Amino acid sequence: MASFFVGVPRFQYVGPDFLVYRANYFSQNELQYRCLILPQGFSTQSLSFLISGFTDVDIYAQASTFFADGYETSSGAMAFGLYCLAVNPDVQAKVRDEVDSVLKKHDGQLTFDAIQEMTYLDMALSEALRMYPPAMAMIKLCTKPFKLPTPSGGTYEVEVGTPVVLPLYAIHCDPQHFPDPKRYDPERFSEGNKQSRHRYSYLPFGEGPRMCLGAITVIISR
Template identity: 50%
Template sequence: MLLILALIAIASGLFFMNLNYMYWKKRGVPGPEPTFFVGNILDNFLVKKSLADLYGEIYRKFQDARLVGIFKAGTPTLVLRDPELIKDITVKSFQNFRDNELYLDKSVDPLSGRNPFFSKGDDWKSTRVLLTPGFTSGKIKWIYPLLEEVSKNFVKYIEKQPETTNIKELCMRFTLNNVGTCAFGLDAKCFEENNPEFKQIADKYFSPVGFKNVKLLLISIIPALAKIISIKFTPKDVEVKLTNIITQTLKYREDNNIIRNDFLHIIHQLMKSHKDFTEVDATAHAAGFFGDGYETSSIAMHFFLYELAANPETQIKLREEVNKAFEENNNTLPYEEIQKMAYLDAAFSEALRLHPPLGSLNKMCTKNYTYVPKSDEIIKKSFVIEEGTPVILPLYALHRDPKYFDDPDSFKPERFLDGKKDTVKYAFLPFGEGPRACLGQRFGSLQVKIGVAYVIKNFEIFVNKKTTLPIKYDPMYFLTLPREPLWIDFKKIR
């Protein structure tokens, strides 16, 4: 009897899933035909393609549509193709799409669950209000000397390495040293030791291998599983170690009346001024730098250096700007000077366009939204985007659309010079847009720029033949990471 009931339940579930695949057709929304059970994400489910590549294929297939209806397994999902619509959803109608799709419960994961990226509703808003003052241009300038010191030591470290280097590993050491000194008030020792304790913590936190990432992948494919599977992104031993570091450092500073110009001091001030801001909150927001300041920044930086190595004319032009800045400032690079370096900014923007650390931004409809089609589009009638519908902003596809970027697969920093960046604002979204844009983008961008400036001043760089081309992205990782390492040759400039 139980077997019969189970078979009936399975058959009913399969029937209603199949019936659900008519969801977008009933609303007149174009989209690819789904495959039973997996919807339109079969190749990602089979670990053949990254979601960035998969959304890119869908994006290019429906060039006459402003939005495309797909299915993540049985979940109706929208892929946006139009910058004007993206502007509406991220800014004008933000309250209808307030949350990101991926949510971590802070009762399950006390650290990552407090990260604004993974928070929702009022939790996100209150956290954002608390943290925003710590990321102003004034506060970033405050910690700039720390980044400058790490950059100088970075050059010395590269000088001691083999000529051919795994550039991601190199950039990870640089950004992790910055996170250590700026967010945790410690020396991460990534230039002195091969495998220091802080690097071990970071590696475990972000390792692309393990059940944690399988869970993340499954939930990105089948959002409904989030209600069943509880995700703890932060391993327990990492949580304990980071908490101990923060607790001990804050106690030492308090006992010895030490004030240091870093983010930990800002967090400490929050603890003093807000009674409900605990040591758990302090640890959580310092740990948030692993995302903004360590992993995503190292990905962006290593792609930036790769593109400079692959495009020697651009590298030479950037070196001229960098050398001029150093020469005019007694062989230093002040904060104000790096802000004026137009070609450095343009080249970094171009690297972010080609290789955004997040291949897509996944939003969630939090309040019913009526979509009204334009008179000339293929959708002919209005329909309601229902609360709970995932909405995908396919950054990788948008960034390589020839409609917005001429010769989109080529590295051309000039396209971002002379204020041109603003003309494609909602087609160029490496940090997101609107109230939920990346809070740490100033810090992340600054550390990449100063690190690259010091490298280009001191070294000529070339792509080594060990690098596998064309670059293909890892389908098992939630960020835009190459399947195979990128290898760069460094030649010291005498």
Template identity: 40%
Template sequence: MRGDGSTPPRIPGPPVRGDGVEAIVAAGGLHNYQLELHAEYGPVVRFPLPGADLAVSVADPVLLEATAAINKRPEALFEFLTPLQESGNLQTLPAEEHIPWRRVMLSVLAGRPSHEAHFARFAELTSRTADRWADRAGDEPVELQKDLSELSLRMICEYALAGGLEPEEPGRVVAAFEDVLTEYLARLYQTDAPGTEDERRARAEEALTFLRATVDRVLAAYAERDDGPPERSDLVAALVAAGESPARIRDTVLMTLLAAHHTTGVAISWTLYLLARHPDAAERAAAEVDAVLGDRAAPDYGDLKRLTYLDMVLKEAMRLYPPGPYGAREATEDLTLGEYTVPAGTTIFYPFWAVHMNPEHWPDPEVFDPERFTPEASAGRHRLAYIPFGIGPRSCEGATLAMVEAELVLAMLLKRFRFRPAADRTITPIERFVLWAAEDIPMHLTPR
């Protein structure tokens, strides 16, 4: 009941039939379903969501402001990640645990000292990938997602674990994460996955055992090092100094590896895909890289702030293909969203893709236009119209690091190659924890 005695209107949405799985599958995934819902019902939609009963999805950045301070995620919706963690699901930690843990993470992941400390090593790892690609140029196309996810994993292992993996292990780690997520996402959404139920469960358990053993081995080797006092660039040292338990440290490393290698590799892949489809933008980005780098193969850390057009290209790519296509919070008190009232306990769904395609804030939203991110254009836009890393106290702790990694990799690859899409392949975005291309993104390379 409102203060004037009237009853607030009911939030619009589709007829409730079961838990929503059938409608999500029919739409081609939850990300597509959100676009359809908001196109039909408007900026605030009520819909059935597996693991959350009825949820309220908000695609208007102005209305999102009312939710920005919420520090609680719905536990059931993130339950599929619980098997990866033994000290408590890091995605759903209570606020009193989450706040100090996040503070430690940000002290390292968001800090310039840690970025500069690892920058040369990131460039070296990128150079190795580029060298392998150069050996294959003119032959079969490279698979961007596969190779760039492995590169991102090597970079985050260097960052979080000071290296520590054997040369063949990153590929195995990527595959293991895929096996675990395929199984637990299939359970959440009650969808089909390859193999029988017993085969999938056994494969997921074997993959999880491998992941934990790999991190345990690297952490044990790390503990035996004698490198002097911990620095602000060392994630594990920061967690140890904060008094986190060994189990929490392992869980944090595992979750960091999972989130970082998926999101950064995918963001770079979609950016190269869009540049390959827009040669004028690709030439402009490459010309900027040439002007900033000169004869150097890699930028210095300080060069990144001079790659302004490349930064705009990356942001526009993440608008069109946000690596994480959605997020969620749980209302801890009654909320007012425009003319609607949302009761405490409701799952608030953040459809990043639908927010980024909102035509009231993004004219011609399907058009690739990096000029949307000039300082002038950005200054006139609502701050929550662009949210690839989420919002508020549960936003991505690694956002700044991800941008540093992505811009470094893009600069080095654009310096060395021109990219041309494989003509016989259709690129279809699908939901796989991140916004993945169903059959990768094959790309022909031409050395520059």
């Protein structure tokens, strides 16, 4: 991954300068640095332990992937979420009523607990992520031999080293899982409907050990 980002001209240009700038900045403002990235109680010693073994390239590859993975996806999700509400005024009114009544109960404070209670908002945005998943597909590399069941009842042997594309958008639009898939319908994400579907029929954040690291942040902030 690091070599990939080094190969991207823009990051190659910005990356090293950025690291030098941050390194100088942090040595003068160590306290601020620790507050930004480390939980309370971490010492400078544990900081050097954390970063030992990583090269500059490793660090800026991680920083740039956070930027690339977190920025465009979130802005796309927000844009399409708002679009869905704009063209479905009935859903928009229901979302607004829910937000108003939950905020009233929480003295107008948009806290974590208040957001947890906005279940219809969650359904409305989940449906927008179904119809317009910012990551349209994921590409994985097969690391163990696998027999993939085929629709005709046979199996297809996937060999180690084979790139495998998981077409998220196509899965989200499969009428077998989501009847009338082009229709925007937040009710698809009621607790009952969610439970009755295949676990992997809805994957806007991927699944498994490489699942989106920002998923929880996104769910809270929406």
